[in-house]
Amino acid sequence: xxRVRLSEKEFEALREYAESxxxxxxxxxxxxxxxxxxxxxxxxxxxxxxxxxx
Numbered sequence: 602x603x604r605v606r607l608s609e610k611e612f613e614a615l616r617e618y619a620e621s622x623x624x625x626x627x628x629x630x631x632x633x634x635x636x637x638x639x640x641x642x643x644x645x646x647x648x649x650x651x652x653x654x655x
Contacts, residue, residue, distance in 0.1 A: 607615065619626045 615626055615629065619629045622629070624632075
């Protein structure tokens with residue numbers, strides 16, 4: 602479980618978005634987290650400009 606402090610304005614924006622997409626707030630947050638890179642190293646390793654010869 603994760604507890605996050607949001608302002609009333611932030612919470613209302615999140616709640617309204619979840620409602621408009623017919624999803625729960627937790628589902629919106631989980632979906633967003635799934636789109637984040639797993640780590641900076643993973644992101645760099647798959648970059649076309651990454652070189653292991655330094």
